[in-house]
Amino acid sequence: MTHPFNNRELSWLAFNERVLEEAADPTTPLLERARFVAIASGNLDEFFMVRVAGLKQAIADGQTAPDAAGLSPARQLELIEARAHALAAAIYDLTLRSVLPDLATHGIRLVTWDEIDDGHRAALRAFFANELLPVLTPLAIDVSRPFPLLTSLSLYLAVRLDPAPGDTVSRLAIVQVPAGQARLVPVSPDLRFTFVLLEDVIRAHLPQLFPGQSILECAVVRVSRDAELEVDDEGGRTQLELVERELRRRRSSDVVRLEIEAGASPELLALLQEQFEVEYDETHAVPGPLDLRILMALADVSGFEELRHAPFQPADAILAEQQSDMFSLIDDHDVLLHHPYDAYDPVVALVAQAADDPDVLAIKQTLYRANLNSRLIASLQRAAERQKQVTVLVELTARFDEERNIRWARALEEAGAHVIYGLRGYKTHAKICLIVRRRPEGIRRYLHLGTGNYNEHTARVYTDFGLMTSSQAFVEDATAFFTALTGYSDPPRLKKLIMAPSGLRDRLLKLIARERRRAEAGQPAEIIAKMNSLLDVEIIDALYAASGAGVRIRLNVRGVCTLIPGAAGLSENIEVVSIVDRFLEHSRIYYFLNGGDEEVYLSSADWMTRNLDRRIELMFPVESAENRARVVHALRMMFRDTVKGRWLRADGSYERRGPSDGEPPFRVQFHLLAEARRTAALARGRAGIVFQPTDAAPP
Secondary structure (H helix, E strand, O other): OOOOOOOHHHHHHHHHHHHHHHHHOOOOOHHHHHHHHHHHHHHHHHHHHHHHHHHHHHHHOOOOOOOOOOOOHHHHHHHHHHHHHHHHHHHHHHHHHHHHHHHHHOOOEEEOHHHOOHHHHHHHHHHHHHHHOOOOOOEEEOOOOOOOOOOOOOOEEEEEEOOOOOOOOOEEEEEEOOOOOOOEEEEEOOEEEEEEEHHHHHHHOHHHHOOOOOEEEEEEEEEEEOOOOOOOOOOOOOHHHHHHHHHHHHOOOOEEEEEEEOOOOHHHHHHHHHHHOOOHHHEEEEOOOOOOOHHHHHHOOOOOHHHOOOOOOOEOOOOHHHHOOHHHHHHHOOEEEEEOOEOOHHHHHHHHHHHHOOOEEEEEEEEOOOOOOOHHHHHHHHHHHOOOEEEEEEOOOOOOOHHHHHHHHHHHHHHOOEEEOOEOOEEEOOOEEEEEEEEOOEEEEEEEEEOOOOOOOHHHOEEEEEEEEOOHHHHHHHHHHHHHHHOOOOOOOOOOOEEEOOOHHHHHHHHHHHHHHHHHOOOOOEEEEEEOOEOOHHHHHHHHHHHHHOOEEEEEEOOOEOOOOOOOOOOOOEEEEEEOOOOEEOOEEEEEOHHHOOEEEEEOOOEOHHHHHOEEEEEEEOOOHHHHHHHHHHHHHHHHOOOOEEEEOOOOOEEEOOOOOOOOOOOHHHHHHHHHHHHHHHHOOOOOOOOOOOOOOOO
């Protein structure tokens, strides 16, 4: 029997609609609303470059097979293009009707050239002459000068000029808006929070770029290109060479969306559509500034603290004196950190101490997305320069971070580290760091495992768990894991860690089936899981079967969810909640009641086919009773959120569930933050980490 599923693409658009809800929420601080607009806009860019591009390619290849929801690629494209256009319109409506006017009332203004008085225009004319004119290169389009290659997501001015003598067709020229210049240009020092867009300054001075020519019109344009990498095994190329080749190909890949300022003439639009080979439904006429990611820069202006979230300081779950000797701390007990509520500093300190400790012999680590000026990478470089054996598996194909990862990889190699560029055919998504240290009693190994990337910036805005341990079984598994990735080895036989693609799917299916059998035997049975996306058909079918047997299943799925909850006779015992709030919910947690002998796992893997079959992932148990209690408590609290929780309905829509009569609102992220601070305060009075959960709402 074929079970019902939601469509992946429509579910993703529903997620981005939830993001936009945060921008529309009047209780969200104003600059944070602007930030959510920028996030929703950037998400939509990626959706076109990856998901829409993938469907277009499938159609071009003649694929007609339906997805799990029963929709062919052509039908999916039809449905999502209409909804994506509507979402883009909603983003601009909110921006122009509410966010920008509200910012203006607080003194943060985005103005057009026509709104600037002559006195301030003089300074901007000087800025154009001194800073912009030397950089700009107008590109005429004619028989001898073909249409230039426009970079994906960059801004350009499309200029229509009078026809050449003896011709009737308008001439076309392109001017690139310099990416190296700040797009927000202060109107003057005395109006430092009043900005004009860089493209508007250039537009106002176009006659200097086309002297003696009659300019008929000008419109800002932007294209989105297919961004999917196709790293094929061919020609004996290395993984690095293949990725570099695909990055070059991405620059000239097919255009999947053309954005142009609303009001452009049909003639200019037709000229551009012909050059880019796009159809009408691939063209978006935009009623405001193109690329609303610029609102992220507005959200980052200095000052205006009253328009932001209250300042956030992660709790110091580990005392400063304990952080000075991370090895002794981990020798004493497993350390569990819940970011961003707990500070990320202990992770940074662990790798830094490993780099500087003369007794450390080796460091082995995976890197997926690292931040600029990464202290972790600096420590790895320092360790390599000090002749420690440093092995780093850098995943080159982390989408849109490929070029940065290539730079990190080369810098690490120059420092003397052994850099592995992933496994061909598999993306390495596991988060693991193994440190080998010489002690008087022999070799001692220390391990960090996590659900999130080794990224100090996102550790302040993504929710993730990290575990530090020196457990013999764990470190032996970690050694076998790295041996399998860096050498010639069959999939390792592991005692504690569970690895994809060799064993994770089977283990999850067995864990779900075990709960189903307990329910069939009349025992209490429960599954609680938290992930970013739920897509895998086999996993969902297993959950449907468990629900039918009476297992209570609660799922916290932030983004895409193709499972349909609450369907009669199928998923009546399944509920799904999505939390979209200040922090990005990123941790993956899997809980199984197991007849009261609870099992709790943390993982780098979502329940998606790509994670289970085409990626190197890790799942690991939380064995300490205290740590397990903390994870389970955080997991259960997710289903109490009456402020930012949205529950998935059987028809694919989401609904909020406010507090019951007489109950105060409950916001889980605020609750967990208050709880982390309370735990840290207790820790200052006692050695170690003390966790005391409470159901009370935070003040």
